[in-house]
Amino acid sequence: MAYALCFLLFVIGLYCVVVKKNMVKIVIGIMVMEYAVNIFLIMIGYRAGGRAPIAAADDVLAGGGLSDLFVRSCVDPLPQALVLTAIVISLGSLALMISICIRTYERYGTFDITEIRRLKG
Amino acid sequence: MSVFYVLLLLILIASLIAIETRDLLSSVICIGAVGFGASLMFLFLRAPDIAITQIVVEVLGLIILIRATISRDLTFISGDREFFGLVVSVVIILVVFLAGMEVLAGLGRFGMPVMARVPDAASAAYIEGGLEKTGAANVVAAVILDYRAYDTLGEATVLFTSIIGATVILRKEAKEALSEA
Amino acid sequence: MNGMTVIVKTISSWVKVLIIVFGVYIVLFGHLTPGGGFAGGVILASSYVLLMLAFGRRFVEDNLPLSLASKLDCLGAFLFMIIALLGFAYGGAFFANFLYRHYLPGDRFALISAGTIPLSNMAIGLKVGASLFLVILTLSVFRPSSDEPGGRGV
Numbered sequence: 378m379a380y381a382l383c384f385l386l387f388v389i390g391l392y393c394v395v396v397k398k399n400m401v402k403i404v405i406g407i408m409v410m411e412y413a414v415n416i417f418l419i420m421i422g423y424r425a426g427g428r429a430p431i432a433a434a435d436d437v438l439a440g441g442g443l444s445d446l447f448v449r450s451c452v453d454p455l456p457q458a459l460v461l462t463a464i465v466i467s468l469g470s471l472a473l474m475i476s477i478c479i480r481t482y483e484r485y486g487t488f489d490i491t492e493i494r495r496l497k498g
Numbered sequence: 499m500s501v502f503y504v505l506l507l508l509i510l511i512a513s514l515i516a517i518e519t520r521d522l523l524s525s526v527i528c529i530g531a532v533g534f535g536a537s538l539m540f541l542f543l544r545a546p547d548i549a550i551t552q553i554v555v556e557v558l559g560l561i562i563l564i565r566a567t568i569s570r571d572l573t574f575i576s577g578d579r580e581f582f583g584l585v586v587s588v589v590i591i592l593v594v595f596l597a598g599m600e601v602l603a604g605l606g607r608f609g610m611p612v613m614a615r616v617p618d619a620a621s622a623a624y625i626e627g628g629l630e631k632t633g634a635a636n637v638v639a640a641v642i643l644d645y646r647a648y649d650t651l652g653e654a655t656v657l658f659t660s661i662i663g664a665t666v667i668l669r670k671e672a673k674e675a676l677s678e679a
Numbered sequence: 680m681n682g683m684t685v686i687v688k689t690i691s692s693w694v695k696v697l698i699i700v701f702g703v704y705i706v707l708f709g710h711l712t713p714g715g716g717f718a719g720g721v722i723l724a725s726s727y728v729l730l731m732l733a734f735g736r737r738f739v740e741d742n743l744p745l746s747l748a749s750k751l752d753c754l755g756a757f758l759f760m761i762i763a764l765l766g767f768a769y770g771g772a773f774f775a776n777f778l779y780r781h782y783l784p785g786d787r788f789a790l791i792s793a794g795t796i797p798l799s800n801m802a803i804g805l806k807v808g809a810s811l812f813l814v815i816l817t818l819s820v821f822r823p824s825s826d827e828p829g830g831r832g833v
Contacts, residue, residue: 378503378608379499379502379503379506379608380602380605380608381599381602382503382506382507382510383506384595384598384599384602385510385595386506386509386510386513388591388594388595388598389510389513389514389517390513391591391594392517392587392588392591393517395587395591396583396584396587396588397517399522401522401525401563401566401567402517402525404563405516405517405525405526405529405563406517408529408559409513409516409517409529409532412509412513412532412533412536415536415548415552416506416509416536416539416540419539419540419543419545419548420502420543420608421605421611421612422611422612422621423543423544423608423609423611424609424610424611424614425499425609425610427544428544429544429545429546429713430544430625430636430637430638431546431635431636431637431638431712431713432628432629432635432636432637433635434788437629437787441629441630441787442626442629442630443625443626443628443629443630447625448622448625448626451625451637452543452544452545452611453611453612453613453621454621454624454625454637454638454641455620455621455624455641457545457547457548457638457641458638458641458642458646458649459649460545460548461547461548461551461638461642461715461717462642462649462650462652462653462717464548464551464552464555464717465551465555465653465657465717465721465807466653466656466657466660467555468555468558468559468721468811469656469657469660469661469664469810469814470660471559471562471563472562472660472661472664472811472814472818473660473663473664473667475562475563475565475566475664475818476663476664476667476668476817476818477667478566479566479668479818480667480668546713547713547714547715547718549713550705550713550714550718551715551717551718551721554718554721554722554725555721557725558721558724558725558728558811558815561728561732561815562814562815562818565815565818565819566818629787632776632779632793632794632796633710633776633779633784633785633787633792633793633794633796634710634711634792634793634796635710635711635787635788636709636710636711636712636713636715638713638715639709639710639715639793639796639800640710640793640796642715643710643715643716643795643796643799643800644774644776644795644796647763647774647799648774650759650799650803651759651760651763651774654756654759654803654806657806657807657810658752658756658806658810661752661810661811661813661814664814664817664818665749665813665814665817668817668818668820669817
């Protein structure tokens with residue numbers, strides 16, 4: 378059920394990209410899709426009643442390894458590693474998309490994509 | 499677990515407002531609310547690294563979006579596309595949603611990660627060997643900078659390329675503005 | 680891009696020190712507490728964005744010009760590649776954690792531990808911070824053609 382709400386968020390972003398006419402609204406739709414995918418990835422790795430994957434001083438055994446309780450009660454660190462880079466990449470791609478929007482506004486005078494298709498500059 | 503449903507509901511309502519409203523400033527503020535709700539979700543899903551990164555990236559993203567939209571005089575949007583295209587798009591998206599629900603039913607239950615079901619998953623090996631083999635107490639940092647450092651190299655490359663692209667696209671006007679000022 | 684009032688300028692010149700110290704802390708302790716290079720780099724960039732919004736673009740550009748920011752960006756990426764190649768030379772594999780395994784194990788939970796992980800964090804923090812500062816500075820140089828005189832601060 379929680380996965381279904383997350384997928385509904387993704388589909389809302391997809392609706393916005395497909396249907397809307399304003400370029401900035403399309404960029405906002407892409408951002409909503411990115412948030413949905415990041416939330417979904419972290420939700421896959423969640424363990425009910427788990428703890429964050431950061432070891433404290435009393436999780437270490439005498440031999441140097443981590444205690445069994447820590448390994449059995451930790452959430453999955455691998456999706457977190459994927460999402461960490463994905464969030465910073467989404468900021469870079471937002472900067473690129475907004476710079477394209479700004480140049481298009483300076484060239485055509487509007488954010489409306491149906492107008493831009495009509496004017497052949 | 500009910501806190502997740504409440505937060506997801508808030509995020510859904512904020513995203514619907516962000517998409518449907520006609521004023522661009524309200525849209526951008528609602529995207530800020532979506533990002534803040536996402537950061538709270540990450541905190542409750544026991545991912546503090548991701549929560550810190552999400553909130554600071556959200557702030558910079560809002561500054562970039564506001565810079566692009568508010569200083570233009572065109573802040574109001576006209577209506578959607580014509581009716582037939584709208585209906586076809588909505589029908590196709592509904593089909594995509596139903597197909598996705600079928601796929602999601604095959605995933606495990608929420609709250610049971612892969613490494614609890616499969617005994618020799620990679621994540622279990624990363625957690626068990628994390629402190630001994632890399633010396634880092636933060637297992638996520640050990641994963642992104644030691645076990646999977648290639649992914650970090652790829653991320654640095656993608657960020658570098660997108661920033662160069664943004665700088666090149668805006669460069670001509672920037673040179674004119676710098677030379678005249 | 681103009682600056683803001685005197686109150687905003689005074690407060691932001693005090694607060695910027697705290698933001699930079701916090702950003703450096705998040706980068707340095709990335710292997711012990713949550714954070715790491717990415718979050719710390721974005722925090723360092725946002726301290727300069729605060730200065731740009733409060734004092735105006737020209738003040739920040741005299742302080743940290745575009746050319747220096749792009750050189751810092753390339754330096755961060757270059758340092759990351761050098762750490763990887765040194766891992767290949769001394770550890771036998773690309774990106775190997777050669778400092779932890781052979782030369783400098785360090786104590787557990789100390790600041791100097793985990794080998795090349797804090798060094799990689801610093802390189803990534805420098806790179807991400809300089810990149811994001813560069814892109815926001817470039818976005819703010821670009822002025823719209825129908826801007827009223829006096830500006831609105833953004």
